[in-house]
Amino acid sequence: MKDISTDEMPLIADRGPFPASLGPAGAALSMPETAVIQEIAVEVGTLSVSLADVSGAVEDVDKLMTKQVETLRGLRGLSESLARGNDAIRDAARSALAATVDARQTVASGQTRIDAALSDVTALANQVALFGERIEALTTALTKVARAAGDIDAIARTTNLLALNASIEAARAGAAGRGFMVVAQEVKQLSGRTQDATRQIEGNLADLTREITAIAETGRAAADRAAQVKREAGHVARVMTEIDGAVLTIADRQDQITETTETATKLVTATEDGFHGIGAGVTQSAGRLSAAKASLSDLVDASERLVSSTARLGVETVDTPYINAVQRAAEEISAAFTAEVEAGRFSLRDLFDHAYRPIPGSDPEQVMAAFTGLTDRLLPAIQEPMLNLSSAVVFCAAVDTNGYLPTHNRKFSQPQRPGDPTWNAANCRNRRIFADRVGLAAGRNTKPFLLQSYRRDMGGGTFALMKDVSAPIFVNGRHWGGLRLAYRV
Template identity: 40%
Template sequence: MLAVFKKTAPVPANDSRVDEMPGAPAIDARALVQSLQKEASGLGREAAEVRGVIDDTIRISSRQTEAVGSLAQQLQGIQRSQAAIGSFSEQSLRSVGQARQAVEEVGREVGAIVDTLREVANAAQQITQIAIQTRLVAFNASVEAKRAGEAGRGFGVVADAVKDLAAKVEASSKEIMSTVGTLDSRIDALSREIRTDESAGRQGAFHKALTAVETDVHHITEAACESRGVSDAMSGHMSLIDRESRQATEALQNAMVRSEAFLKVSEHLMEVIAACGIETEDSAFIKAAQQGAAELSQLLDGALREGKISMADLFDENYRAIEGTNPQQHMTRFAELTDRLFPPVQERLLGMSSKTFYCAAVDRNGYLPTHNRKYSHAQRRGDPVWNAANCRNRRIFNDRTALASARNHKPFLLQTYRRDMGGGKFVLMKEIAAPITVGGRHWGGLRFAIAF
């Protein structure tokens, strides 16, 4: 717990010892404050580190939750496909049954065709017999006509013609019988392929093929049912994982809120110590940030008085995205003016110490128009990681630390945080922010970061 003390008379600059009460041992106030400052700084560093780790874990947990949700959706799609496979399998079995019935019908028709062909063969055989008899009668008639001499000549011609015709009929009938015999053997073989002789335990080739199809379809159905059971079990596990992931994310967010409060306490403690009037390791940087913010305020006031920019343009919030930038950069109506006015002040403060990390002004929404030169390179196409670390001008930073600095109205604000350098690299630092005002209006703040 922090003790709150009422403000007393300032400690003389040449006296670092204060008597708490008559007769009490003297206390080295400066040493005490400096010790407290170091302890508060270390506390802030640890709090910022814990907060950063929690923040990283929340992002990882959120990505895992999204991945689980996506996997659950894909699993639902698999289950729908498995149900469709089962439906199609049942339909295939019905189709095979219909095909089997159709094959049986064809078999019966083929049997009827065989019977018909045999009737045709019998008829052709009878025609052959008749032709043979007719030829024999015609032969006898021809012999009798020759015996009759001149009187039987005409009848002999007719008898010879009948004999020739009978011979042709006989040949045709025999050819029909031969063709019918060939067809009969072929159709009979086809009938055997189609028909099933249950008494002999024999299946035709068509039925064997259909049986094989039925067996395969049954295997598909069984595999689909088994797979559906596995998918249902997986779905249950996925639901459990999803619930636990969401609970973990919620717990982490609660931890983030608590760590935020912890961090604010440490930052407030550092501010109180810095404002007590005794020099600490942060005092020089706080003064520099305040002086730099005052200089930038004067420069913007001067530009406003000289008509170099209007109040409306200076407070422009129409952040126009710069096409093709990644991370996204923006342009405003005051960015060109800050490019001319801000660098001398910002670069001078940046070179103040080897501990300084950056010094840049942002408007009240976290928009950073003009950064330090080393962070203001032209973006590389297709290299967002490098751009994130080296092209930080024209960017909008609306995270907790950035917005707190941008909207701070106190003489100074001291924060601790992890800065994302891109590519998974982070740097722990302290940031001092001082407000920038123009024409009595709060324009933004100067962000002055120093390394621990």
């Protein structure tokens, strides 16, 4: 904890001595009593800061635990979704396996039918080939018949010629050749009928040859088609065999998927049970931590009240210069506000305006109130010199009862940089509402002063232990807010 030397307090020295140390009934305390109270004040101040540090650490852990609870809830929800998805996969795998078994049975049945059809097609192809061979033999036989018919026709013509010659010779023989004439005429008639028959046979043979030739052509085409069908049927049979093998492989994979899914389901169930157990434990721990945080917050409040009570005894402590300075500065602000209202330069209604209007595009959000222009005009002259009290002073700024800080010190009132909220949060702290425990307590305190301890987040996981002393600001007896003075310890 840092003491303030007289060299570091030019303004405090100019504002008169601190109040004398008083005991019961206003009696002056003896030096030993003063020393004891000062020692108690130092110890209580150290305890207050330590409690604030511990409380802040517990609060950080509580936030982490809260996030862990939310994360575990999310993980539990994900595990439940995973379990449902795994169940769906398992059911789908079982259905797919059943469908695969049915498909294999269908393929096997189809294979049997295809084998039977292939056998029939093979037999048909063989029959067609045999029919072609028989057609060829029949064509050969018809050719021989045609040749025989030609021979018969030639013989008939020769016989007819011989019969004609015999008739001529019989006519020359007269009565002696009359009997031979009759024979010759009969032979001639028989020859004629033979020629007629051979011509009819030749015509029939021609027609029969054409039909047989057509049948032979059709038979050859049928044989070719049967051979093609046989080849295609063989290809289909091979494809069906491959399909059967593929379906068998799929069935094996489905078995593996089902087994793996069953294992995954057991693991997911175990994980889900683990999440439930962890979640219950973390939730219980978070509840206990919240209770501990509340207890620590009560202890911090009690230690701060004890520090304030020690300070009110009139014994000078390390906090006394800051307490006196902030009280005098708060009185100056009260007087300045009151003068503006009584002179009619500013209305009491606007001074207590709480209709905050956001500044467009600000990040973090900044807001304006009806009195922001007034505080910009009056407060810097009072707040800025307070920074010179000690090198430990971090800031001095007034807040209303809602924690709204209209006018900050100049070093914390930089224009915001668009798109850089991190820099803005550290350097553009004016026109902001700080509704945290310390800020609201400082704005709403109506006692002569309020001394608080807290951790200030410096960014990057770094925290600085701070004290915040505030004094109330009144305007015409009405509580406007408080003036905060923060300093490092």
